[in-house]
Amino acid sequence: MSPFIHRRAALRAGLAFGAALALPQARACEYFADNLRITHPWCTATRPGADSVIVSMMFDQVTRPDRLVAVKTMVADGAEIGGRLARSEVDFAIPEGAETHLAEHGTYLKLTGLKFPLEVARTYPMVLAFEHGGVVQATLNVDLQRFL
Template identity: 80%
Template sequence: MHRFIHRRGALRAGLALGATLLVPSARACEYFADNLRITHPWCRATAPGATSVIVSMKFDEVTRPDRLIGVETMVAEGAELGGRLSRPTVDFEIPEGVETHLGEHGTYLRLTGLKFPLEVARTYPLKLTFEHGGVVGANLNVDYARFF
């Protein structure tokens, strides 16, 4: 049986394959400082009248020790650390070569003085300031609510 290859179709297929190899893959919810990666900053939706919310995120690919020293967002007046390393300021150590988490079940970031309720599936701008990594613009994702 004689197989006929359409040259134009083969060329299109080859170009499409080549283009997919050149384009970097999309990485949802990943943000990069000079020396680390921040993954999925998120919080839960809040009830009307809530004054604070816990923010979780992961830091990894740390090539130089750093500290998260500031957080700004349009949704809150301030931020502080809560949980095990609770303090009224943001000063979170991020060691080199280790995956570190801010989350509900350990040390967490708390946004204080919420200006309005945070709704499920919304995103809000978040500015993270690091001692060595500089300022990183990110999005705060609002996930499901848990009201008790």
């Protein structure tokens, strides 16, 4: 083979590698407790002065019934359950073997006492505590559209 062909292959490989480094990395949106998977905790952007925001996420691969019992994040002073099963605290049952959603058109997580507006494409740390599954460090994504 001629050296010209080897240089061309090396150039293509170098360009492909450089392009891969330049592309934004995909954000992880799955988190695991001891007995379940949490998928894509997200909310929509908020307007300045908004006091609360609805957070959606999905729980599946549940091997033991559990409860979401606490949520902490730097963006809000507190959290509660809203919608059909509304209560002024975080206490959400997650049944074994089922796919369970927290979503705006059913039962949802509501962050209260927002400290600042949440902007599209930003992410914020969030801690989810479960009765049996322990504590999970997750990321709250601020999105434009619904995924669940």
